[in-house]
Amino acid sequence: MRRWTLPAATVGLAAxxxxxxxxxxxxxxxxxxxxxxRALAAELRCPDCESLSVAESRTAAAAAIRAEIxxxxxxxxxxxxxxxxxxxxYGEWILLQPTSPFIWLVPIVALLAGVALVxxxxxxxxxxxxxxxxxxxVEAAExxxxxxxxxxxDG
Amino acid sequence: MGRWRWLVVPLLVLPISWLLFTxxxxxxxxxxxxxxxxxxxxxxxxxxxxxxxDSTSLAGKPALINVWASWCAPCVTEHPLLLDVARQHAxxxxxxxxxxxxxxxxALAFLGHYGDGGWPDINDGAGRVAVSLGVTGPPxxxxxxxxxxxxxxxxxPLTAEVLDQELPAIGIAP
Numbered sequence: 001m002r003r004w005t006l007p008a009a010t011v012g013l014a015a016x017x018x019x020x021x022x023x024x025x026x027x028x029x030x031x032x033x034x035x036x037x038r039a040l041a042a043e044l045r046c047p048d049c050e051s052l053s054v055a056e057s058r059t060a061a062a063a064a065i066r067a068e069i070x071x072x073x074x075x076x077x078x079x080x081x082x083x084x085x086x087x088x089x090y091g092e093w094i095l096l097q098p099t100s101p102f103i104w105l106v107p108i109v110a111l112l113a114g115v116a117l118v119x120x121x122x123x124x125x126x127x128x129x130x131x132x133x134x135x136x137x138v139e140a141a142e143x144x145x146x147x148x149x150x151x152x153x154d155g
Numbered sequence: 156m157g158r159w160r161w162l163v164v165p166l167l168v169l170p171i172s173w174l175l176f177t178x179x180x181x182x183x184x185x186x187x188x189x190x191x192x193x194x195x196x197x198x199x200x201x202x203x204x205x206x207x208x209d210s211t212s213l214a215g216k217p218a219l220i221n222v223w224a225s226w227c228a229p230c231v232t233e234h235p236l237l238l239d240v241a242r243q244h245a246x247x248x249x250x251x252x253x254x255x256x257x258x259x260x261x262a263l264a265f266l267g268h269y270g271d272g273g274w275p276d277i278n279d280g281a282g283r284v285a286v287s288l289g290v291t292g293p294p295x296x297x298x299x300x301x302x303x304x305x306x307x308x309x310x311x312p313l314t315a316e317v318l319d320q321e322l323p324a325i326g327i328a329p
Binding site: 047048060061063064065067068087088089090091094117120121124125128 | 163167188256285
């Protein structure tokens with residue numbers, strides 16, 4: 001029973017983490033065009049500042065990108081299409097979030113692999129310790145050798 | 156089980172060193188250009204001499220699209236090279252400037268001071284041309300071949316080595 005507590009807890013925690021991530025990664029589609037534009041701007045990286053989204057930045061380049069988003073949405077293009085045009089010009093670099101949702105599973109997989117590795121290592125250590133004789137426990141041949149050497153020294 | 160225990164060390168050390176090696180070796184400022192190998196996006200604007208300009212006018216001849224600004228120090232360093240290359244390949248190579256977050260007044264003063272090559276400079280006041288090209292900051296230069304395909308995107312000031320290396324890609328013997 002007890003040996004299942006750790007794996008069960010790990011799997012449970014992982015499931016909760018995946019659930020939270022899915023809720024965070026899959027947002028509900030915003031309704032109005034203004035909301036769509038704002039959501040898109042928040043997803044794009046500002047080209048002339050570091051680690052800020054186009055929605056947050058006040059630089060000229062961010063303003064130009066916001067204007068372009070508005071224009072393209074007004075022309076009837078879908079948010080996904082607009083995002084794709086920016087990726088085609090700047091590369092995936094422009095996206096603040098990676099496109100593959102599986103990337104979010106990497107830390108969880110790495111954590112599980114680490115736990116498995118440590119468990120494996122601890123088990124190996126325990127079994128190798130069992131194989132070595134306990135202190136005070138000397139084999140008969142060894143006992144004989146010690147006795148012989150002692151006799152030699154005594155002369 | 157015990158026989159394979161030594162594997163723990165390489166299993167831990169190798170992925171971590173790979174991660175650090177590739178991750179720390181990357182410069183967060185360099186951005187690979189997805190435009191290389193693709194047609195130049197269609198761009199248009201008004202030049203400093205108030206004439207209209209459209210990228211369709213580039214068709215049939217290799218071109219250098221140079222994004223610059225008068226406030227940009229590396230642009231001063233690369234300017235003589237641009238003047239040289241434009242003079243040397245006059246008739247075969249077109250040079251087009253795109254003014255990045257700058258005013259026409261300071262740009263004209265820059266050209267007056269450092270030399271005007273006579274090529275069109277697009278006054279991209281709103282920054283829309285720069286966004287079309289995926290520009291992150293001047294100086295940046297796009298090497299476009301006669302078919303209108305971007306062959307190279309250089310971020311930072313041009314050097315003689317870069318020109319020697321990349322001009323043949325757009326059909327210009329350096």
